Amino acid sequence: MARDNWGRLRGRAEHRAQLFAYYGRLPPRRDRADTLILPARYSGGSTTSLAGASPPPQRRSISPGPGTVPSVSSAEAEAEALTKALTEAEAEALAAAWARAFAHVVDRTHLATGDELSAIVDDAVRPLGLRTVVLVADLAQQVLTPLTAQAASALSVDGTLAGRCYQTGQIIAGGDPEQRVLWVPILDGTERVGVMRADLPDPACTDPATHGDPDEQTQHVARGGGAPLVATDGPELRRWLWSLAGMTGHVVMTKLVYSDRLRRIRSNGPLSPASELLWQLLPPRTFATDNVVVAALLEPHDQVAGDAYDYNSDGRWVDLAVFDGVGHDLPAGLTTAVAITAIRNARRSEETDLLALAARADELLTTTPGAQLFVTAALARLDTTTGRLRYLLAGHPPPLLVREGHVVKELAAPPRPPLGIHASGDSGPGGLVAEEQLQPGDRLLLYTDGITEARDAAGEFFGEQRLVELTERTAADRLPAPETLRRLSRAVLEHQGGKLQDDATLLLVEWSSTAKQTVLPSSI
Structure with missing residues (x-):
């Protein structure tokens, strides 16, 4: 049991180390007692192993010695210390990732048609481990229709979590432990446009940015996604999603002017x-x-x-x-x-x-x-x-x-x-x-x-x-x-x-x- 706990804790620490090595925020890290790994930023673009090199003096190795298993409490302390040390770097890396997501939406929507908006937003947040769907309310404020290329079933404004989000203007959490969901109101200024569904990654997924899908993992790497970023529910994530939903609301209403399909969704009939x-x-x-x-x-x-x-x-x-x-x-x-x-x-x-x-x-x-x-x-x-x-x-x-x-x-x-x-x-x-x-x-x-x-x-x-x-x-x-x-x-x-x-x-x-x-x- 102790060895299993140690493995999980060490894996978590290694994941964070890989993340910030990718963003060039960490000094060289020690992977094993005889191997020193340099981030690409310090090694001219490739990962370099230096056998026999000494670790940086300000950090000591947390790898167990041969034939030993550290206690769970000491492993937790090491992981907690590493987490605290990386908090500032982690915040900066996440902010940079969100900035890229917003830039993606702005750049792509210049030439986008109305029915492409939901896919553009979804593609922008995938490197953050999120999946999103944009739903637009009709003029009668009775249903919320997904803004997808293919027709999809609408959700009622009454009696659903999506509808509750729309009615109250509040971010609503839903789903279950296997599929965590946030419903975020979409406004244009303060005009209610619809809601955005944001699916958070499965906690058990080894690569949150791909939601555990091997095909998604391949696409994520091909897009230059690098080390996956974990999007977990909390005030910071909700603030980012709220801002993204606001940008989406502005774009939807801009495209409404010259999109008959958007107008049909809004009118929900002739x-x-x-x-x-x-x-x-x-x-x-x-x-x-x-x-x-x-x-x-x-x-x-x-x-x-x-x-x-x-x-x-x-x-x-x-x-x-x-x-x-x-x-x-x-x-x-x-x-x-x-x-x-x-x-x-x-x-x-x-x-x-x-x-x-x-x-x-x-x-x-x-x-x-x-x-x-x-x-x-x-x-x-x-x-x-x-x-x-x-x-x-x-x-x-x-x-x-x-x-x-x-x-x-x-x-x-x-x-x-x-x-x-x-x-x-x-x-x-x-x-x-x-x-x-x-x-x-x-x-x-x-x-x-x-x-x-x-x-x-x-x-x-x-x-x-x-x-x-x-x-x-x-x-x-x-x-x-x-x-x-x-x-x-x-x-x-x-x-x-x-x-x-x-x-x-x-x-x-x-x-x-x-x-x-x-x-x-x-x-x-």
């Missing part, structure tokens, strides 16, 4: 022409800074016509908008697109007054050829330094103010007519533009009537009261803002038997210096 139009106009569904989080949701994702949302962040200011165009067809989508374009165009001309923004939308809607349609809207502008909110309702349902887990009021300022119908008024006291002073931690929920007017089979409305109750329940759970909206949407869908009869939009804003912590992994 989109109506109106939906195709609006989804290309909308900003990401989640955005965060140090003191504000904005999350949005639009359903039914494949049949949406007149609903939309918009936001903008410049310095201390965040502009917010929710739209509901009359009708449920392509003309409704075109009308909403005109309203969004008018307000964005005015804003980018440095117009910030809410009444002036609405007037620009009125002008463009009434002068655009075609049927005279209109759009209800809620426009707002938040000072994220002071919490001062100015808002304007254009024939739209009033937003809900959530404070300390409870809906404390509706922001029910006197509305002006919908956009596209000229209105008069001023922004003075008692005018159409109202103000509200937010408190740190407040949430503001803007929505369209497709939420409250959703009917079940008996004709009962979902209603404002049920929306208030669900909003308070999710607030009490301290869920991330995007997950709060996903669950609200699921409740509305369940109320209507799984299919919405009207467009439904939600926009949630949280003003808090800690809100950003809910959309990023807490362990990083």
